[in-house]
Structure formats: C-alpha cells, structure tokens
Amino acid sequence: MTKSQGPGTSDGSKAVVLLSGGMDSTVCAAMARAGGFEVHALTARYGQRHTVEIEAARRVAGALGLASHTVVDLDLRAIGGSALTADIPVPKTAAAAPSRSSQRAAHDSRLMTPDSPPTAHGSQLTASSIPATYVPARNTILLGLALGHAEVLGARDVFIGVSSVDYSGYPDCRPAFIEAFERLARLATKAGVEGAPLRIHAPLQNLTKAETIRRGLELGVDFSLTHTCYDPAPDGAACGACDSCRLRREGFAAAGVPDPTRYAPSVPVRNEERKTKNEKRPLRVLEIYRTIQGETTFAGEPCVIVRLAGCPLRCSYCDTEYAREAEGLELSLDEVIRSVRDLGPGIVVLTGGEPLAQECGAELARALADDGRTVLLETSGAFDTAMVDPRVRRILDVKTPGSGMEARNLPGNLATLRRLDEVKFVLVDRADYEWARDLVRKARLAEKCTVLFSPVAGKLQPADLAKWIIDDELPVRLQVQLHRVIWPERDRGV
Ligand code: SF4
Numbered sequence: 001m002t003k004s005q006g007p008g009t010s011d012g013s014k015a016v017v018l019l020s021g022g023m024d025s026t027v028c029a030a031m032a033r034a035g036g037f038e039v040h041a042l043t044a045r046y047g048q049r050h051t052v053e054i055e056a057a058r059r060v061a062g063a064l065g066l067a068s069h070t071v072v073d074l075d076l077r078a079i080g081g082s083a084l085t086a087d088i089p090v091p092k093t094a095a096a097a098p099s100r101s102s103q104r105a106a107h108d109s110r111l112m113t114p115d116s117p118p119t120a121h122g123s124q125l126t127a128s129s130i131p132a133t134y135v136p137a138r139n140t141i142l143l144g145l146a147l148g149h150a151e152v153l154g155a156r157d158v159f160i161g162v163s164s165v166d167y168s169g170y171p172d173c174r175p176a177f178i179e180a181f182e183r184l185a186r187l188a189t190k191a192g193v194e195g196a197p198l199r200i201h202a203p204l205q206n207l208t209k210a211e212t213i214r215r216g217l218e219l220g221v222d223f224s225l226t227h228t229c230y231d232p233a234p235d236g237a238a239c240g241a242c243d244s245c246r247l248r249r250e251g252f253a254a255a256g257v258p259d260p261t262r263y264a265p266s267v268p269v270r271n272e273e274r275k276t277k278n279e280k281r282p283l284r285v286l287e288i289y290r291t292i293q294g295e296t297t298f299a300g301e302p303c304v305i306v307r308l309a310g311c312p313l314r315c316s317y318c319d320t321e322y323a324r325e326a327e328g329l330e331l332s333l334d335e336v337i338r339s340v341r342d343l344g345p346g347i348v349v350l351t352g353g354e355p356l357a358q359e360c361g362a363e364l365a366r367a368l369a370d371d372g373r374t375v376l377l378e379t380s381g382a383f384d385t386a387m388v389d390p391r392v393r394r395i396l397d398v399k400t401p402g403s404g405m406e407a408r409n410l411p412g413n414l415a416t417l418r419r420l421d422e423v424k425f426v427l428v429d430r431a432d433y434e435w436a437r438d439l440v441r442k443a444r445l446a447e448k449c450t451v452l453f454s455p456v457a458g459k460l461q462p463a464d465l466a467k468w469i470i471d472d473e474l475p476v477r478l479q480v481q482l483h484r485v486i487w488p489e490r491d492r493g494v
Pocket residue numbers: 311312313314315317318319320321324352353354380
C-alpha cells in the first residue's frame with residue numbers, strides 16, 4: 001500500500017469522500033471520519049440504472065453525521081457502453097440450480113490462489129475480462145469531480161472506496177490508477193501547483209470484502225442502510241444474483257455476520273458461498289426464498305421456504321415436478337441455516353420434493369428449531385415421521401386414491417400425530433373427498449390436530465368441497481393455496 005492509499009489521519013481538516021451508497025464507500029467514509037477528518041460526501045447521479053443507491057447514500061451520510069453531502073448530476077448514458085448506463089443486460093449468476101458440471105466448475109473456482117479474482121458460474125468476474133458493469137472512465141470522472149469539490153472546499157484529501165476485490169476487474173480501481181491520479185491531481189489543480197497537493201486515499205484497496213465488513217462494523221456502520229445491487233427490484237430489493245450482490249453475500253458469509261440486505265424473493269443458493277471445499281454438505285437444496293406462506297394454519301404469514309430437491313413419489317397432481325426431479329445443490333446444515341437467517345425472521349417451511357427422503361431432512365428441521373425458528377415440515381406421509389423433533393410442526397400430506405400414491409402412506413404416521421401437527425388431504429374429486437372424510441372420522445383425526453382439505457386446482461371446485469364439508473358437518477378446515485391467489489402467474493419462488 002502506498003502512502004496515498006492509506007486511511008490517513010487528521011485533526012479536523014476537510015476531506016471529500018466519494019459516496020455511492022454501497023458498502024465500500026460507506027466504510028471508506030466511516031474510516032475517514034474515524035481518522036479525524038471533517039467529511040464532505042460527494043455522490044454522482046450519473047445515469048445509473050436506478051436511483052436506489054442515491055437514496056442509500058443520503059441515508060448513510062445522515063447516519064454517519066457527515067459535514068455535508070452533495071449530489072452531482074451528470075448523464076453518462078449519453079456515452080453508454082456499460083450494463084449500468086446502457087441497454088445492456090446486467091450479468092447474473094444462473095438463477096436456476098446449476099447442473100452438477102457447473103457445480104464442479106464453481107467449486108473449482110474456490111481452489112484458485114488468494115490473489116485470484118473470484119469467479120462464479122454465470123458471472124463475468126474473471127482475471128482476463130472486464131465485466132459489462134464497468135462504466136467507461138467512471139472513476140476518472142468521479143475523482144475529477146471530487147478534486148474540484150475539494151479545491152473549492154479547501155480540502156487536501158480525497159477518499160475513494162475502491163476495493164481489492166473489484167480492482168481485478170475494473171481498471172480504474174487498481175492501485176496504479178490511484179497513484180497516477182494523485183500525480184495528476186498535483187499537476188491539474190491550483191492547490192497542487194502552489195505546493196499544497198491533494199492526496200488520494202483508497203483505504204480499502206488491499207482489504208477483502210469480509211475485512212471491509214468487519215472494519216465497518218468496528219466503526220459502527222449500519223450496513224442495512226447501504227445498497228450494492230446493480231439491478232434491484234422496483235421496490236429496491238437486491239436481486240441477489242448480480243456480481244455485486246454475490247460479492248456482498250460472500251463477504252458477509254466470510255465475515256461470519258448476518259447479511260442485513262433485503263433480497264428479492266427466490267434468491268438462489270450458490271455453490272460459491274461454501275466456506276471451505278472440505279465442508280460436509282449432506283443436503284440437496286433447490287431453493288431458499290422469502291414469501292408468504294400459502295397453506296396450513298400459518299397461511300398469510302411471512303415465511304422462509306427451504307425447498308429440498310427430489311421426491312420418490314409421483315402424485316397425479318404434483319405441481320412441483322421441477323423439485324421432484326431436481327438434484328439440487330449440495331449444502332451443509334450450517335449453510336442452509338445461514339441462508340435462512342439472511343432472509344430474515346419468521347417461520348421456516350421445509351418442503352420439497354420430500355424433505356424426509358433426504359438423510360438429514362429431519363436433522364435440518366431440528367437444527368432450525370434449535371435456532372429458535374418455528375419450523376413447519378411438509379411431508380408426504382410415505383416416510384416415518386416419528387424421528388422428527390417434537391418442536392417441529394409436521395404437515396402430513398396423506399395421499400388419497402386420486403393421487404395415485406395411496407399405497408405409499410405409512411399408517412403408523414397417523415398414530416404419532418401431535419397437537420402441533422396438521423394433516424392435509426389434497427383432493428381430486430368426490431371419491432377422494434369421501435375417502436378422506438371416512439378416514440378423518442374413523443381415525444378421529446380432528447381430535448388430534450388440525451385437518452386440512454385442499455382441492456386440486458382445476459379438478460375440484462372449492463365451492464363444491466365447501467358444500468360437502470358443510471353438509472357432512474366435518475370438523476376440517478378448507479384451504480386454498482393462498483400463494484396461487486396472490487401470484488397466479490408464478491410457478492416458482494412463491
Ligand atoms: S409428494 Fe409432493 S413432491 Fe412428491 S410427487 Fe407428490 S406432490 Fe410431488
């Protein structure tokens with residue numbers, strides 16, 4: 001690190017900090033403030049795809065109590081040439097579960113040397129290419145603005161939060177660029193030629209993302225105020241799949257602290273977030289996402305869904321064939337729990353596929369209960385549920401004749417029902433209804449736990465089912481799939 005790249009210290013003299021609203025520039029501002037500078041933030045609204053980060057910059061400037069915050073307008077869309085300023089897609093990590101071969105490719109990327117830039121399946125961060133999110137000459141332009149601002153303020157120090165992770169991809173984040181710009185500043189400014197040259201500080205230059213996060217936490221940075229995503233949802237939620245989101249998520253995982261980022265639903269779990277190549281990963285997971293619970297007595301509540309891959313059954317009405325057939329990603333219990341924590345509070349629903357078809361499905365349910373979560377375990381009834389932790393609410397899907405899987409029901413499961421459990425019958429027609437009704441009465445299921453009757457969409461009208469339940473005075477609860485009502489066009493991530 002050259003002298004000009006260090007954090008610098010001061011006794012209250014002014015400094016200009018380029019503040020984008022992201023993690024790095026926020027930590028950079030916090031470091032400048034901790035170094036004793038009177039910090040004046042400068043943010044550019046340069047025509048980027050969204051203005052979420054401008055709002056984040058305002059929040060950060062307020063939270064850090066900076067001396068001033070100036071937002072400069074300039075429109076780099078007139079130049080374009082970047083996925084951030086032109087009609088060029090933002091590169092994303094594959095949104096669906098990668099194949100085994102791509103898992104291997106991502107796994108192999110973790111074997112690179114510590115100095116290697118991180119790579120990811122579907123992303124563009126490699127040693128030899130500059131990502132499409134590079135904005136031509138952006139840091140040259142922004143540092144030029146900061147120089148001008150500093151001259152007018154009478155500041156001799158400029159801070160920029162370029163990081164060691166980014167510089168491998170972006171040429172204007174590299175140490176050579178920062179040093180060259182400082183030389184330029186000596187020649188190009190009145191202060192410089194009159195013997196008071198400006199200094200360019202890049203204190204994050206040699207820090208990993210995890211080190212940056214830890215440094216920020218030491219300085220009291222609230223990362224929930226920051227915004228990193230290149231391609232956020234309209235409500236500002238991070239996409240979770242662009243390179244910037246990926247680096248952020250990996251950074252929090254590596255730092256061992258919760259990621260406070262609000263991600264859009266159905267953020268895919270990715271192999272590259274694994275901590276070590278030797279970590280045991282006994283679970284095969286298809287997706288983890290935040291949504292509204294669509295079934296059970298918890299319908300309508302915010303929840304985190306963990307969808308495990310694979311199911312040996314073949315129900316006639318299966319609406320999750322993509323999960324039934326999938327191999328999923330191999331993850332450890334800890335990785336799943338971290339992902340659930342990252343997605344926020346609330347109940348956790350383990351579903352599939354068939355969670356209990358996996359050796360560690362019940363263990364995952366117990367571990368999530370240990371973590372203080374209310375856990376719902378949806379299971380087909382074809383696996384022994386007796387070993388499931390008593391704190392876990394079993395949602396037992398008893399297979400009817402119409403499912404074609406009646407023979408797979410394990411009768412012993414009904415004998416172990418607990419008050420917290422719920423029994424579900426998915427009904428295809430009147431014959432299914434009568435079969436389920438007779439079983440409810442014979443086994444006195446409603447005295448043991450909540451019983452749910454659910455019509456198969458497109459095959460049985462909810463109104464018909466409602467009439468039959470009323471006519472028979474059956475002590476069961478009619479349920480329709482609330483998530484299908486809310487998001488009728490979406491098959492996944494709901
Ligand atoms: S048990 Fe569930 S996942 Fe498996 S085939 Fe039946 S409906 Fe599909």
